[in-house]
Amino acid sequence: MSGYVSDAVIRRLPAYYRHLRELENDGVTQISSQELGERMGLTPSQIRQDINTFGGFGRQGYGYQVHDLKEHIHKIMGLDRDHRMVIIGAGRIGQAIANYAGFAVQGFHTVALFDIDPVKIGQSTEALPIYPAEELLLRLADLQPDICVLALPKEAAQQTLDLLYQAGIRGIWNFAPVDLHFPRDMVVVNVHLSDSLQILSYQMNHQKE
Amino acid sequence: MSGYVSDAVIRRLPAYYRHLRELENDGVTQISSQELGERMGLTPSQIRQDINTFGGFGRQGYGYQVHDLKEHIHKIMGLDRDHRMVIIGAGRIGQAIANYAGFAVQGFHTVALFDIDPVKIGQSTEALPIYPAEELLLRLADLQPDICVLALPKEAAQQTLDLLYQAGIRGIWNFAPVDLHFPRDMVVVNVHLSDSLQILSYQMNHQKE
Numbered sequence: 001m002s003g004y005v006s007d008a009v010i011r012r013l014p015a016y017y018r019h020l021r022e023l024e025n026d027g028v029t030q031i032s033s034q035e036l037g038e039r040m041g042l043t044p045s046q047i048r049q050d051i052n053t054f055g056g057f058g059r060q061g062y063g064y065q066v067h068d069l070k071e072h073i074h075k076i077m078g079l080d081r082d083h084r085m086v087i088i089g090a091g092r093i094g095q096a097i098a099n100y101a102g103f104a105v106q107g108f109h110t111v112a113l114f115d116i117d118p119v120k121i122g123q124s125t126e127a128l129p130i131y132p133a134e135e136l137l138l139r140l141a142d143l144q145p146d147i148c149v150l151a152l153p154k155e156a157a158q159q160t161l162d163l164l165y166q167a168g169i170r171g172i173w174n175f176a177p178v179d180l181h182f183p184r185d186m187v188v189v190n191v192h193l194s195d196s197l198q199i200l201s202y203q204m205n206h207q208k209e
Numbered sequence: 210m211s212g213y214v215s216d217a218v219i220r221r222l223p224a225y226y227r228h229l230r231e232l233e234n235d236g237v238t239q240i241s242s243q244e245l246g247e248r249m250g251l252t253p254s255q256i257r258q259d260i261n262t263f264g265g266f267g268r269q270g271y272g273y274q275v276h277d278l279k280e281h282i283h284k285i286m287g288l289d290r291d292h293r294m295v296i297i298g299a300g301r302i303g304q305a306i307a308n309y310a311g312f313a314v315q316g317f318h319t320v321a322l323f324d325i326d327p328v329k330i331g332q333s334t335e336a337l338p339i340y341p342a343e344e345l346l347l348r349l350a351d352l353q354p355d356i357c358v359l360a361l362p363k364e365a366a367q368q369t370l371d372l373l374y375q376a377g378i379r380g381i382w383n384f385a386p387v388d389l390h391f392p393r394d395m396v397v398v399n400v401h402l403s404d405s406l407q408i409l410s411y412q413m414n415h416q417k418e
Contacts, residue, residue, distance in 0.1 A: 005415075010412070011404075013408070014408060017407065018386070019388075040388070076411065077407050078410040078414030079410060083410060092301070092305035092309070093309075096300075096301035096304075097402075099301050100301070102386065102403060103402075103406060106403060106406070108406055146413070170413065171409055171410075172409075173405070173406060173409055177227070177311065179227070179228075179249070179250075187409060187413050189405055189406075189408055191405050192223065193312075194223065194315060195223035195224065196382070196400050197315070198223040199222070199398055200356065200396060201287040201292060201380075202219060202222060202286040203396040203398065204287060204355070204379065204396050205286065207396055
C-alpha cells in the first residue's frame with residue numbers, strides 16, 4: 001500500500017475485512033465489485049477504487065479472490081501480528097473492554113488494568129490484574145504493551161497520555177470524551193460514545209423533515 | 210439547516226458542540242474561525258464552511274458568538290428534547306452504557322434493559338429493571354423508548370432490529386459487530402469497537418513507514 005490513503009478508505013478497511021471474512025465462512029471464493037458493493041452499501045466503482053488503493057487486486061471482469069483479498073487487508077491493518085494492551089481505568093467501560101473475548105481472537109491481548117480506586121486494585125477481572133495507577137510507569141517496562149486504552153475520566157486523560165508518550169507508548173485507544181493533544185509520532189483513535197449518540201439524535205431529528 | 214449536509218460535517222457536529230461548551234465554561238464569549246480551527250485541528254476555511262452549512266452564523270471579521278453557536282448546534286442535533294433508551298443485552302457493554310451518567314445529563318435516559326439470561330433478569334443495575342427479552346414487544350408500549358441500544362451478540366442483532374422496526378422504533382444504536390439491514394425510515398448508528406481497534410492497528414502499522 002503506497003502513497004496517500006484517505007481517511008474514508010481507512011475507515012472502510014475493517015468493514016471490507018468483516019464482509020470478506022463472512023463471505024469466506026459462507027464458502028464464497030470469488031466476488032464481483034457489484035456483489036460486494038450491494039453487500040456493503042457502496043457502488044461498484046467505489047469498491048474498485050478502494051481496492052485499487054489497497055494494492056491493485058482483481059482483474060477487470062474477473063472479480064476478486066475472497067481469501068486473497070481478505071488476507072491482504074488483514075496484513076495491511078497489521079493484524080498479522082499480536083498487540084498487547086493495557087487498560088487505564090477499571091470502571092465499567094474498562095472492564096467491558098478487558099472482558100470482550102473478540103479482541104483477543106483478533107490478536108489484541110489485554111495484559112493488565114490500572115486504577116486509582118483502592119477497592120478495585122488487586123481484584124482481578126477474568127484473571128487480569130488491576131494495578132494501582134501510581135505503578136503505571138514502573139510496570140510498563142515489564143508489561144510491554146504497544147496499545148494503551150484510556151478508559152478514565154476526561155480530566156485525567158491528557159496527563160496520562162503525556163506520561164505514556166514519555167514511556168514510549170505510541171498507540172492510544174481513547175474512550176475519554178475529550179480531544180487529546182499528541183505528538184506526530186503517536187497514534188490516537190477515539191471512541192467518543194457521546195458523539196455517536198449525538199449523531200444518532202441528529203439523524204433521527206432530520207429523518208422527519 | 211437546509212439542503213444536503215455531508216457525513217463528514219455531521220460527524221464533526223458533536224466535536225463543535227464539545228469545544229463550544231468547553232469554551233463557554235472557560236468564559237470565552239467570542240471566537241474566530243482561526244482560533245476554533247487551531248483548537249479542533251481544522252483549517253479556518255473548513256470551520257467557516259462547516260458553520261455556513263449549519264445555518265450561516267457569524268460575520269466576516271467578527272468571529273462567532275460561542276453561546277449562540279453552541280445553542281444552535283445543540284438544537285440541530287435534537288438535544289433540546291429528551292430521549293428514552295432501552296438497552297437490549299445486559300452484558301458488560303449494555304451495563305456500562307446503562308451506568309454512564311454522562312448520557313442522562315445530555316438528555317438520553319435509559320429506562321430499562323432486556324436480556325435472555327435468567328441470572329441477569331430481575332436484577333437491577335443502578336435501579337434500572339432488567340426484563341426478559343421475550344417481554345420486549347409487550348413492554349415497549351409502556352416504556353415508550355425512541356432509541357434502542359443493541360448490545361447483544363451479532364447473531365441476534367438483525368432479527369431484533371426487525372422486531373423493533375415492527376414495534377415502531379426508528380432509532381438504533383448498534384454495538385453488535387455486524388452491518389445491519391434496515392428500512393429507509395430507520396436510523397442506525399454503529400459503534401463497531403473492533404473496527405476502531407483495527408483502524409488503530411492500521412495507523413500504527415503505517416506510522417512506521
